Amino acid sequence: MKTILILGAGTAGTAMAHKLRRRLTRDWEIAVVDPSTRHVYQPGLLFLPFGDETEARIVRERESTLGRGITWHQAEVKRIDTERRIVELSEGEPLPYDFLVIASGTVIRPDLIDGMSDGGWGKSVFDFYTLEGARALRAALANFEGGRLVVNVVEMPIKCPVAPLELTFLADAYLAKRGIRDKTELVYVTPLDGAFTKPLASKTLGYLLEDKGVQVETEFMTGEVDAERNVIRSYDEREIPYDLLVTVPPHTGSSFLEDSELGDELGFVPTDPHTLAVKDIERVFCIGDATDLPSSKAGSVAHFQVDLLVRNIERAIEDKPLEPTFDGHSNCFVETGYGKAMLIDFNYETEPLPGQFPIPGIGPLPLLKEARRNHWAKLAFRWVYWNALLPARPIPISPTMSLAGKQLSAAAEAGGP
Ligand SMILES: Cc1cc2nc3c(=O)[nH]c(=O)nc-3n(C[C@H](O)[C@H](O)[C@H](O)COP(=O)(O)OP(=O)(O)OC[C@H]3O[C@@H](n4cnc5c(N)ncnc54)[C@H](O)[C@@H]3O)c2cc1C
Structure with a gap:
């Protein structure tokens, strides 16, 4: 019996295992390694702190x-x-493999920032990228009576780069509902020079922050959390005070990658951007958040990669050359509060543009525009995740990005690609 071994059974690893199981004969063992007994639908962590x-x-x-x-x-x-x-492994005999897929995601590392995981952690400093963090933040928000609420992205890359923006939009609506928005200064602190990495989306999301009265502090490289004085300090000595800090700590790859001399300086795996083969290593592939690719670290990306990588693994088994099919396709709903959301769809080459999705001229989902339909689609996505995406059942969205239905002139007007 030959073995395809998948390291990590999160979004990417689980879908990969199901897809391979369907496509390959029983001469192949499909095995996953993961220490954790639970699977968390991570987009749900955004709503947990607000009781939604x-x-x-x-x-x-x-x-x-x-x-x-x-x-x-x-x-x-x-x-x-x-x-x-x-x-x-941490226990048991070593496992041999014929092909290996690394899908071990990211690790959230508050310990990498001076003072972050000290006295204030879980009292006035919270994350929402872990189940424990989102749960603790929910209690802190319920007790919050106004003051300075600071949402802080420490550094890139992070998974779901729009999630901290979404948390800010949802906090604005939540505080208004509780009648304490006018007693709260809401501040968004980012290492980027705008709200997001891509110019057109950054502009649109920037207007939304302005509209909602959110103060934005850009190019802030967080160096320290001073939990005694309740301030975050940047490397260039700027200070931002907070009463409640919601932070997105640094992300790294899993530690075994460094121990195997496979990770870059952050522990992410050097991966071919189009074939998803690990560079210079035979029979090893990498998908999901564990790669060093410039595509978003997002579940949608993991899903598109699974669709394309399964074909390359079949080709590798048949000793055929790999196909360079992955184009960096990412697709993401951005919750904007008050029952609305935006949808963005982009790849390595094309930034998020206005238009309709998935059917050109019809939609029904508008791109780069707030709409109730997008919000309902985002909520429905949980069902799609458990019932189609994770078990790798077919969904009617192409793994490569389509330009159909997108207004290319919008990019030209904005001076983008
Ligand atoms: C708050 C939040 C909101 C998000 N919202 C969205 C969204 O709206 N849309 C979207 O597309 N994406 C979203 N994401 C991102 C998405 O959840 C991730 O990009 C996706 O889960 C990545 O899949 P993965 O398999 O690479 O990593 P994961 O799903 O994180 O899985 C990694 C697995 O590897 C295992 N592992 C780690 N180290 C080891 C080891 N040493 N040995 C064995 N196993 C190991 C872990 O236990 C884990 O099970 C969001 C994420 C967060 C935190």
């Missing part, structure tokens, strides 16, 4: 997300030996 989502709906037992025909090794990967083609 429940843990029961966004957390499932890992076992229930992996079907029959997929082997689960409940252990932590410690090291990959690419010469001997084995993976060493």
Whole structure:
């Protein structure tokens, strides 16, 4: 029996395992390695702090997300030996592989910023990128009676780069509903020079922040959290005071990648941007947030990569050359508060543009524009995730980006690509 071993059974690893199981014969063992017994639908973490989502709906037992025909090794990967083609684990015998897929995502690292995980952590300093963080933030927000609420992105790359903006928009609506918006200064602090990485979307999202009376502090490289004085300090000595700090800490790859000499300086895996093969290493591929690619670290990207990589693995099995098919396609709803959301669709070459999705001229979802329809689609996405995306059932969205339905003239007018 030959083995395809998948390291990490999150969004990318689980979908990959299901897709391979369907496509390959039973001569192939499909195995995943993951120490955690639960699978979290991470987009739901955005709504949890505001009481608009429940843990029961966004957390499932890992076992229930992996079907029959997929082997689960409940252990932590410690090291990959690419010469001997084995993976060493925290417990049990090393696992041999014929092909390896790295899908170990990111690790949230508050410990990398001076003072962040000290005295204030869980009292006045919170994250919402982990289940524990989102749960604690919910209690803190419920007790918040006004003051300075600061949302702080420490550095890029982070997963779902729009999530901190969405949290800010939702906080604005939440505080208004509780009648304390006028007692609160809402501040968005980012290392970028605008609201987002891509020019047109950054402009549109920037207007929205302005509209909602959010103060924006750009190019702020957070160096320290002083939890005694309740201020964050940048490397260029700027200080921003807070009463409640919601931070997105630095992200790195999983530590076994550094121990296997496979990660870059942040522990992300150097990956071919189009074939998804790990650079210079045979029979090893990488998908999802673990790659060093400039595509968004997002579940949608992981899903598109799975669709395309499965074909390349089949080609590798048949000893055929890999196809350079992945174009960096990303697709993301941006919740903007008051029951509305925007939708953005882009790839390596084309920034998010106005238009309609998925059917040109019809939609029904407008691109780069607030709409109730987008909000309802975002909420429906949880069902799609558990029932189609994770078990890798077909969905009618192309893994590569289409220009149909997009207003290319908008980019030209804005001076973009
Ligand atoms: C608040 C929030 C909102 C988001 N909203 C959206 C959204 O609206 N749309 C969207 O597309 N994306 C969104 N995302 C991003 C999306 O959830 C991730 O990009 C996606 O889950 C990435 O999939 P992955 O498989 O690469 O990583 P993950 O799903 O994080 O899985 C990684 C897995 O690897 C395992 N692992 C790590 N280290 C080891 C080890 N040493 N050994 C074995 N296993 C290991 C982990 O236990 C985990 O199960 C959001 C994320 C957050 C935090």
